[in-house]
Amino acid sequence: MSQPVAGFSKLDKEEKIEWLSSQYLQDNPEAVKILKQYWNEDPKLQQLHDEFTENTISNFYLPFGIAPNFLIxxxxxxxxxxxxxxxxxxAASKAAKFWGSRGGFKAEVLGTKKIGQVHFIYSGEKQKLERFFNKLKPQLFSSVKEITRNMEKRGGGVLDIELREKTDSLANYYQLHCNFETKDSMGANFINSCLEKFAQVLKDEAHNWPEFNSEEKEIEILMSILSNYVPECIVRAEVSCPVEELSEEGGMSGAKFASKFIRAIRIAEIEKYRAVTHNKGIMNGIDAVVLATGNDFRAVEAGIHAYAAKDGNYNSLTHATVENGVFKFWLEVPLALGxxxxxxxxxxxxxLALEMLQKPSAGELMEVVAVAGLAQNFGAVQSLITTGIQQGHMKMHLMNILNQQQATPEEKKAIIEYFKRHTVSHSSVINQLEKIRQQ
Known part of the structure; x- marks a missing residue:
């Protein structure tokens, strides 16, 4: 039976693996071999990876791919x-090729404002607190001059600080709601440093405010933290073309395609069970670029899904129309990137990824990421209303099935050739592989 371990973080990597192997991997030498085979051969590079987080024992690899031909x-x-x-x-590459001959993608940053909050408890008269805040506000700005100096040189800094009352939701709960511009930095550390300074000044100066009684002077700071909900840090991406240019190779007219496509989008706008899967497809494109460029995909996911529910119902992030014979498909999402x-x-x-993208600014990266999400969604909906999602997906998934079954190179070649003419499913691949092995 496994036992708790003391001082695990102080063990070196070899010792961590040795403990893990003895406690949870049945001293399996193959498991230890797998962990070590993903170490970087360059010790300095491996140390760099080790120091990205804590208790590192190996590196977890994901495919790094390229979607070419994006005209943005x-x-x-x-x-x-x-x-x-x-x-x-x-799918993203196919959508890029499709729209590349139809004018490409248009993208525009609509706002870059980010949010942070100081959450606190104040037991007293609201009017007194408001007068105190109005007097304190200039001091709050000046208190972070050392923190904001370099950011201000780049055109960023603290934009505004508001006092907000939330006592209808929680007794005596107020907040400093703060707006920031962080330029090419995602800005989490910058924002949090400013907020903690605001909190300190708020608490300290409350003791000196003559209008407060002894209880009111004791403002309780609950927490100071940025928000990953950034509804004013928005980017828009869109594509458009005459309806007749949407005609499908299979014979579907442009008008029919546009009609089916718009209704599919409309379903995602009104039906949350569809909207969640619809938006997940968008995030396939967004998260993949966010990860490749070293940004925080968890923050992006949280903010975007909150935005999808901003009107009280969770719905589609993409929208489509036909007006005056022109099909338009667009996406607006909040993205706090650096x-x-x-x-x-x-x-x-x-x-290297940022170099591939020609060393973009944060705003330019926002545009690229939004376009990737829009392209991914177009490809998915296009498949759904024409051939169905599984035809293309399962052919791409074929190699995963073959690798799971440890197929040889010769078996893979034969299976791939067979399924050029047949429908792919997990069971059909297994059956065909068994036939080949029996022969």
Missing amino acids: NGKLLAIPMVIEESSVIA TVGGLTSLHPLVK
Whole structure:
């Protein structure tokens, strides 16, 4: 039976693996071999990876792929994508090719404001607190001058600080709601440093405010933290073309395609069971680029899904119309991204990914990421309303099935050739593989 371990973080990597093997891997030498075979051969590079997080024992690899031929605002790009799911990069690349001959993608950053909050408890008269805050506000700005100096040189900094009352939701709960501009930095550390300073000044100065009684002077700071919900840090991506240019090779007219496509999008706008899967497909494209460029995909996911529910119902992030014979398909999403700081200057593949994208600003990266999400969604919906999602997906998934069955190179070649003419399913692949092995 496994036992608790003391001082695990102080063990070196070999000792951590030895403990893990004895406690949970039945001293399996093959398991230890697998962990070690993913170590980087360069000790300095491995140390760099080890120090990205804690208690590192190995590296977890994901495929790093490229979706070429993206024409974005007149500029042709190859988009780096890190993802393990079959058909995602293929679908994005197909959509890029489709729209590349129809004017390409248009993208625009609509806002870059980010949010942070100081959450606190104040037991007293609201009017007193408001007068105190109005007097304190200039001091709050000046208190972070050392923190904001470099950011202000780049055009960023603290934009505004508001006092917000939330006592209808929680007794005596107020907050400082703060707006920031962080330029090419994602800005989490910058924002949090400012917020903690605001909290300190708020608490300290409350003791000196003559209007407060002894209880009111004791403002309780609960927490100071940025928000990953950034509804004013928005980017829009869209495509458009005359309806007749949407005609499918299978014989579907452009008008029929547009009609089916718009109704499919409409279903995602009104039916949350569909909307969740619909938006997950969008995130296939978005997350893959966010990961490749060293940004925080968990923060992006949380913020985007909150945005999808901003009106009280969870619905589609993409929308489509036909007006005056022109089909238009677009996406608006909140994206707080950075191209400086964090992993962007440390991880070798992240630096290479940003170089592939021609060293974009944070705003330009927002545009690329939004376009990847829009392209992925177009490819998915296009498949759904024509051939069905499984035809293309399962052919891409075929190699995963063959690898699971440890197929030889000769078996893979024969199976791939067979399924050029037949429908792929897990059971049909297994059956055909068994036939080949019996022969």
